[in-house]
Amino acid sequence: MKVLFCTDGSKISYNAIRNFSHWAKDFTADVICAIDWSFLPDSVSIEDSEFSVMCTNSADSILDYAETLLKEENIQLGKKIKMCGATVDCILEACSKENYDAVILGSNGKKGIQKWLGSVSQEVASVVKIPTYISKEANNYNKILFGIENSDNSPEVIRKSLEMLNLENKEIYLTTVYEVPDYLFLEGNLNTSWILEVRKKQEISAQILLNESEKIFSKLGLVVKHKEILAGNPSSEIIKYAQKEGIDLVICGTKQRKNLSKFLLSSVSKRILENTNSDVFLIRPI
Numbered sequence: 001m002k003v004l005f006c007t008d009g010s011k012i013s014y015n016a017i018r019n020f021s022h023w024a025k026d027f028t029a030d031v032i033c034a035i036d037w038s039f040l041p042d043s044v045s046i047e048d049s050e051f052s053v054m055c056t057n058s059a060d061s062i063l064d065y066a067e068t069l070l071k072e073e074n075i076q077l078g079k080k081i082k083m084c085g086a087t088v089d090c091i092l093e094a095c096s097k098e099n100y101d102a103v104i105l106g107s108n109g110k111k112g113i114q115k116w117l118g119s120v121s122q123e124v125a126s127v128v129k130i131p132t133y134i135s136k137e138a139n140n141y142n143k144i145l146f147g148i149e150n151s152d153n154s155p156e157v158i159r160k161s162l163e164m165l166n167l168e169n170k171e172i173y174l175t176t177v178y179e180v181p182d183y184l185f186l187e188g189n190l191n192t193s194w195i196l197e198v199r200k201k202q203e204i205s206a207q208i209l210l211n212e213s214e215k216i217f218s219k220l221g222l223v224v225k226h227k228e229i230l231a232g233n234p235s236s237e238i239i240k241y242a243q244k245e246g247i248d249l250v251i252c253g254t255k256q257r258k259n260l261s262k263f264l265l266s267s268v269s270k271r272i273l274e275n276t277n278s279d280v281f282l283i284r285p286i
Helices: 011-021 050-072 087-097 113-117 122-128 153-164 191-219 234-246 266-273
Strands: 002-006 028-035 076-084 102-106 132-135 144-148 169-178 224-231 248-251 279-283
Touching: 002 011, 002 087, 011 050, 011 102, 011 279, 028 050, 028 087, 028 144, 050 076, 076 087, 087 102, 122 132, 122 191, 122 266, 144 153, 144 234, 153 191, 153 248, 153 279, 169 191, 169 234, 191 224, 224 234, 224 248, 234 266, 248 266, 266 279
Parallel strands: 002 028, 002 102, 028 076, 102 132, 144 169, 144 248, 169 224, 248 279
Antiparallel strands: 132 279
């Protein structure tokens, strides 16, 4: 397995590759550091300036430190990549040139307008077709939560995860969330028994979904520690559950978004990424 490890020299980015290494099967990591001076006006030329030399030296130092870190963590180093330009564009260009199995990034967790507009990790995850592992802080890399959707994609997300991750001796949690329509809470002539019947059918369907998902793990000799059916807003319930159980890694399926839709159209995986301290592994089914 070959991954692209993106670093800006921050502790958060180093936590990401360290955390990932405790989940993943054997892999080689190419390391990329982007020299981003895209914020400067087009009229400013810096290629031959002292600032350019300083940026280049800084990138070299970051890559050298990353190499040392990978050796300490017994991670096989591939190439060291230094690129100039906007960070997201550099990462996407690197991904287009190699057949990587995953991208590894750290995330600072944006707030306010920055959160609405999206971070580097969100933008990359919105575009790349390969899995994206995003980390915010060091953790115990022991508890993993699979968010199971009521769709045909969930089995593929699980299988893809199990191809890449070694979950022996890990605590595996499965959860699915069924949404409760707003009209169930309206007062009026709604039949209470009908509402209860709808809820019962939703719970039965959710239990079947979790049981079918559990079989995928069982066939590989992996034991699921706990299965949980939740009701409400999917992202909110998964975030609360992950916090309550002290989950280290959340696995989510995600869909590709284009242009401004990745900023304007919210999704379950996007909200989880924004609001949980757990690592998040986003996988787009083929």
